[in-house]
Amino acid sequence: MLTKIISVLMIPFRRHLLEKKRTRCFELLCCLCIAFFTNRTSGAVLMDQIGTPVNYTLGLGPKKPSQISPVTPEFFDPSFDSTVLEDFTANSSELQLFHVAAVFEAQGGFASFAGAFGYRVDVFSDPSLAGTSLVGDVASQFIVVGSGASVTQVPDLSGLAEYGLVSLDVNINLTSPETYWLGVSVIAPFESGIFFLEHSGAATAGNADARFANPEDGFGLGALSTTDLDYAYAIEAIPEPASALLGALGLAMLLGSRKRSLVNRGVLG
Numbered sequence: 001m002l003t004k005i006i007s008v009l010m011i012p013f014r015r016h017l018l019e020k021k022r023t024r025c026f027e028l029l030c031c032l033c034i035a036f037f038t039n040r041t042s043g044a045v046l047m048d049q050i051g052t053p054v055n056y057t058l059g060l061g062p063k064k065p066s067q068i069s070p071v072t073p074e075f076f077d078p079s080f081d082s083t084v085l086e087d088f089t090a091n092s093s094e095l096q097l098f099h100v101a102a103v104f105e106a107q108g109g110f111a112s113f114a115g116a117f118g119y120r121v122d123v124f125s126d127p128s129l130a131g132t133s134l135v136g137d138v139a140s141q142f143i144v145v146g147s148g149a150s151v152t153q154v155p156d157l158s159g160l161a162e163y164g165l166v167s168l169d170v171n172i173n174l175t176s177p178e179t180y181w182l183g184v185s186v187i188a189p190f191e192s193g194i195f196f197l198e199h200s201g202a203a204t205a206g207n208a209d210a211r212f213a214n215p216e217d218g219f220g221l222g223a224l225s226t227t228d229l230d231y232a233y234a235i236e237a238i239p240e241p242a243s244a245l246l247g248a249l250g251l252a253m254l255l256g257s258r259k260r261s262l263v264n265r266g267v268l269g
């Protein structure tokens with residue numbers, strides 16, 4: 001009987017605890033949402049060799065092609081499969097790449113971009129690996145045109161109307177803060193012609209040590225060669241999900257502690 005009475009008396013207290021729990025859960029959810037959306041819209045620029053407005057050069061020396069033919073050989077001779085690699089360094093709060101951009105020349109004219117199947121983004125831990133395989137050991141993502149890939153025509157330095165800024169939504173998680181190597185390739189049918197990656201004209205260009213990888217050496221420059229050029233790539237990143245979650249939890253705890261402090265001081269009821 002006594003147990004029943006105590007149990008009945010405890011009901012309002014339990015309700016209070018349940019309500020408090022729900023409030024805390026709601027606060028936590030709000031914080032997670034804020035942290036998630038804030039991160040999605042305010043990523044860090046890991047590398048910008050394109051600039052604003054777009055600034056590229058046609059290059060004075062021999063061009064290093066970046067054409068990647070489709071995997072199926074009937075489209076293009078696979079010995080010309082190649083890519084240009086540029087280094088970038090990610091710190092611990094920049095481990096999820098969400099946007100990559102590149103300026104390409106389409107030798108068939110800007111309209112040729114419309115014929116591209118999509119774009120491949122490869123990330124390597126070591127550039128020498130690309131001399132054997134163009135598939136990134138850290139990540140390799142294919143972005144389909146119309147689903148995360150878009151192309152904008154950029155001012156034309158040659159009068160040939162061949163240049164496009166390729167913008168790609170990616171979702172690449174890096175495992176640790178270190179230096180990686182990026183390669184972006186156009187995947188297009190033979191009829192679209194060859195695509196070349198343009199040289200950087202941005203004032204903030206990098207360290208002029210891009211690599212040109214062509215495993216089967218169709219261009220005769222070697223499977224992997226070091227250029228003395230910067231190329232028109234840009235990368236944006238956000239903290240990878242685990243870090244973002246930890247950050248959000250920290251924020252939630254901070255807000256919770258702040259609220260408790262205000263309650264204790266009688267500011268909040």
Ligand SMILES: [Ca+2]
Pocket residue numbers: 086087206207208209210230
């Ligand atoms: Ca570089």
